[in-house]
Amino acid sequence: MLSEQSVQIIKSTVPVLEVHGVAITKRFYELLFGAHPELLHIFNHANQKQGRQQTALANAVYAAALHIENLAAILPAVKQIAHKHRSLGVKPEHYPIVGTYLLKAIKEVLGDAATEDILNAWAEAYGIIADAFIGVEAEMYDRAHAQAGGWEGFRAFRIGRKVRESDVITSFYLVPEDGGAIAGFEPGQYVSVKIDIPGDSHTHIRQYSLSDSPGKPYYRISVKREDAAQDRPAGKVSTYLQEYAGEGSVIRLSAPAGDFVLNRTDDRPVVLISGGVGLTPMVSMLNALAEKHPHRPVTFIHAAQNGGVHAMKRQVDELAGKQPQLSVYYCYGQPTAADRERQSFHKEGYVDLPWLKSVIAQPDAGYYFCGPLPFMRTVRRALREWGIPESDVHFEFFGPAASLETASAVR
Missing domain, CATH: 2.40.30.10 (Translation factors)
Known part of the structure; x- marks a missing residue:
């Protein structure tokens, strides 16, 4: 358990992290890779260059500070990140290294404002959070290796x-x-x-x-x-x-990982909404539903720029022809003349709430969506406006987790 003094100190740093979080994590990665270039074999360099990894880590640190009195509140995020860590091969020995350079980055960015008490409190908090990750990931490593057909590493x-x-x-x-x-x-x-x-x-x-x-x-x-x-x-x-x-x-x-999964015990209808290459997990869910749960009504909605970049359309259309419980709808942002001639889409433009309401016959359903970040923000906002319960909404980010609100939690 974190000491009460450390809890109060961590809570006092929340406004500072809101302003300086990304600067801290940017400096953290610079220090980390400068001292341990071997870790570049694990991290996605493109996400580093675009700042996505820094923002994701800043949001995670901010959330930990915000919920420091009840770290169980961030357990879902811990599990999601732990799945990625297990899949990448992050090991317990990496955590002390990360802690060292995170504290150095806090000290460098905040300067004299990072007092010894603040650094000690964050060292104590990091140790508890790191232990939580290590414990969760150890169980995941064991399950991945022990399951039928499983393996360790790559x-x-x-x-x-x-x-x-x-x-x-x-x-x-x-x-x-x-x-x-x-x-x-x-x-x-x-x-x-x-x-x-x-x-x-x-x-x-x-x-x-x-x-x-x-x-x-x-x-x-x-x-x-x-x-x-x-x-x-x-x-x-x-x-x-x-x-x-x-x-x-x-x-x-590496062995399969991830917590964005189809709830196969829920017999209610399913709504699968995807944009671009975000259709890949949706097609996995769709095929599983067709093979194992053909009685469940499914609405499959996919958004693409045009037919040229619309993948797996033929397979999905063929499945819809065989499955009376499956309804399929396509939205093209910039349809081609050939798309218009073939009438290969149902809406031109972008996915919006009025259209979703017109094609989803049974709103009491489980909703799953994935795609580019602006698309996901649009879908999330539409479902919220519709009053779909949070417990029925599930989504996946490709790459580091971001915010589906209009701006990230940390600036």
């Missing part, structure tokens, strides 16, 4: 098939190189892919949702090629996979 998989799904998305069917069984997973979970790119000094790890239902002799991931845009560099791993990794190539995977 395992070699061969690309059995490579299928182009759209102009920008390609699916990879992955089978274990050792010919053994593979672990089961829950629809919505992801795997970490570890890649060594020729000529690059760092190993790269990326997390991709599994895009087919469980129970197959393979894992399928569907990867969007991330092209350079404005201040965002081209995706190294997505480009490598699409342009250089062919059938027969070997990549390494």
